[in-house]
Amino acid sequence: MSGDSILRVFMGYDMKRAFAAIQTDVNAVLAPFGLRMLTFSVLSVIRDNPGLRQTQLAEILAIERPNLVLILDELEGLDLVTRTRARDDRRAYELKVTLKGRRLAERAFTAVAEHDDRMARGLSDEERAALHRALRQIQSNGRSSDDAGQVSRP
Amino acid sequence: MSGDSILRVFMGYDMKRAFAAIQTDVNAVLAPFGLRMLTFSVLSVIRDNPGLRQTQLAEILAIERPNLVLILDELEGLDLVTRTRARDDRRAYELKVTLKGRRLAERAFTAVAEHDDRMARGLSDEERAALHRALRQIQSNGRSSDDAGQVSRP
DNA sequence: TCGAGATAGTTACGAGATGTAATTAATATC
DNA sequence: GATATTAATTACATCTCGTAACTATCTCGA
Numbered sequence: 001m002s003g004d005s006i007l008r009v010f011m012g013y014d015m016k017r018a019f020a021a022i023q024t025d026v027n028a029v030l031a032p033f034g035l036r037m038l039t040f041s042v043l044s045v046i047r048d049n050p051g052l053r054q055t056q057l058a059e060i061l062a063i064e065r066p067n068l069v070l071i072l073d074e075l076e077g078l079d080l081v082t083r084t085r086a087r088d089d090r091r092a093y094e095l096k097v098t099l100k101g102r103r104l105a106e107r108a109f110t111a112v113a114e115h116d117d118r119m120a121r122g123l124s125d126e127e128r129a130a131l132h133r134a135l136r137q138i139q140s141n142g143r144s145s146d147d148a149g150q151v152s153r154p
Numbered sequence: 155m156s157g158d159s160i161l162r163v164f165m166g167y168d169m170k171r172a173f174a175a176i177q178t179d180v181n182a183v184l185a186p187f188g189l190r191m192l193t194f195s196v197l198s199v200i201r202d203n204p205g206l207r208q209t210q211l212a213e214i215l216a217i218e219r220p221n222l223v224l225i226l227d228e229l230e231g232l233d234l235v236t237r238t239r240a241r242d243d244r245r246a247y248e249l250k251v252t253l254k255g256r257r258l259a260e261r262a263f264t265a266v267a268e269h270d271d272r273m274a275r276g277l278s279d280e281e282r283a284a285l286h287r288a289l290r291q292i293q294s295n296g297r298s299s300d301d302a303g304q305v306s307r308p
Numbered sequence: 309t310c311g312a313g314a315t316a317g318t319t320a321c322g323a324g325a326t327g328t329a330a331t332t333a334a335t336a337t338c
Numbered sequence: 339g340a341t342a343t344t345a346a347t348t349a350c351a352t353c354t355c356g357t358a359a360c361t362a363t364c365t366c367g368a
Contacts, residue, residue, distance in 0.1 A: 003214035006202040007195055010270045011282065012176045014289035016191070017216065019173040020326095021296025022166045037170070038354075041161055048160040055316060060157035062171065064356060069318060091316040091363045116164045122291045127284065128165065134285045135168035137276045142175025174355095192325075209345060218327060223347060245334045245345040315364070323356080331348070337341080 011138075022119055029115045033108045034078060040108055042071050046081055047097040047105050053086070054093060080104060165292075176273055183269045187262045188232060194262055196225050200235055201251040201259050207240070208247060234258060 007013040026037050035043065045060055046052055054072065058065045072095070075081040080101030083093040097105060120128050161167040180191050189197065199214055200206055208226065212219045226249070229235040234255030237247040251259060274282050 003203050003206070003210070004195075004199055006198050010266065011274055011285060011289070012180055012191070012266075012270055013195065014286055014293070015169070015173050015176055018289040018292040018296075019169050020216070021293050022169055025296055026166055036353085037166070041158075041167065044160050045158055049157050052157070053316075056157070062174070063354090065317070066319080066357085067355060086316095089316080089364070093317075112164060112166070116166055119292050119295050120165055121295050123288055127288055130281065130284055131165060131288045132168055134277055134281055134288075135165070135172040138172040138273050139168070139175050141273050141275050142172075142179055190324080207345075217325090219346070220328085220348080221326060240345095243335070243345080245332095247346075310368095312367090313365085316362085317360105318362100319358100319360075321357085321359105323354100325352100325354080327352080328350085329348100330350100332346085334343100334345080336343070338339100 025119060026112060026115050029111050030108060033104055033111070035104075035108055039071055039075060040105075040112065042068070043075060043080060043097065043101060043105050044109065046095045047102060050096050051094045054095065057095065075101070179273060180266060180269050183265050184262060187258055187265070189258075189262055193225055193229060194259075194266065196222070197229060197234060197251065197255060197259050198263065200249045201256060204250050205248045208249065211249060229255070 004013070023037060026040075030036055030040055033040075041061060042057065045057060049056075049060075052060075054068050055065055058068050061068075072081060072083065076083060078101075079098055082096050082098060084096065086092040086094050120131075123131065158167070177191060180194075184190055184194055187194075195215060196211065199211060203210075203214075206214075208222050209219060212222050215222075226235060226237065230237060232255075233252055236250050236252060238250065240246040240248050274285075277285065
């Protein structure tokens with residue numbers, strides 16, 4: 001009896017504990033690369049979408065634009081990412097990963113994949129797939145404030 | 155194509171997104187009660203374990219002792235929780251929930267249960283049970299630094 | 309074409325969660 | 339009784355995340 005049985009009935013509580021474990025572990029894994037979960041995510045998405053604008057990136061990662069600024073400052077300072085003025089819109093930047101960033105991201109990706117697999121030990125492929133599906137479902141349940149795809153009144 | 159497909163292969167990323175959705179939602183649900191996810195958890199555990207010491211509580215919730223202090227100050231200031239010097243150990247406090255706290259916790263519990271159910275909409279009972287199991291498994295994978303229950307060398 | 313409104317990025321804050329080191333008071337141990 | 343340990347606290351520091359306001363640029367319609 002651990003004392004928190006009253007909270008264990010909630011999926012949200014188990015999720016918090018599980019995510020905390022993941023967060024701690026993945027940050028430890030990424031520390032040798034000079035990255036964190038968040039910076040790794042940003043780096044990976046830019047790498048996968050060269051030329052992306054900051055607003056788009058923020059939307060993809062579901063974070064606010066201001067919070068991206070410091071992260072990009074950091075990645076740019078590490079020579080992993082470049083901000084280039086867009087020719088067609090001089091307000092915007094085109095984000096790209098440098099060669100150094102590409103190499104680092106590749107190695108980090110492998111390490112994170114191993115971490116992810118390690119955290120899922122004991123779960124079969126079917127259970128992992130089911131977990132993914134459940135997590136996606138929960139996300140979509142959270143998004144729109146309440147009713148999705150309903151018409152209340154004409 | 156959302157742009158983060160590169161990250162969607164990771165359970166950790168989906169977990170982060172799902173947990174963020176839960177966190178936001180549950181905090182909105184708890185706001186009318188003057189609670190947050192963390193203060194609700196603390197209140198609930200004390201309610202379920204009257205006389206608990208702060209060190210035990212910290213261990214149960216897997217948070218550091220210093221972080222509990224301000225939370226308890228807050229709950230005590232709201233007249234939801236009491237700190238009483240333990241008779242057998244005058245260094246320690248016995249934590250208890252006040253009548254007001256009990257009433258609030260009960261109503262909040264119902265609201266959180268509804269929230270939890272809402273976030274799990276679209277998942278069958280079996281899927282929810284599987285999700286719980288998976289989340290527990292992940293937690294235990296995270297705990298011990300690496301090998302759990304293995305003997306590498308005699 | 310010029311002026312209002314929208315948009316991209318930034319700056320400035322603030323709140324909340326979490327962690328570590330050091331301090332104080334009380335207890336336990338030898 | 340002196341020493342080490344423990345409970346709670348204080349003092350920091352960091353990271354994540356959010357909002358409001360500002361500057362520079364773009365768009366669009368009168």
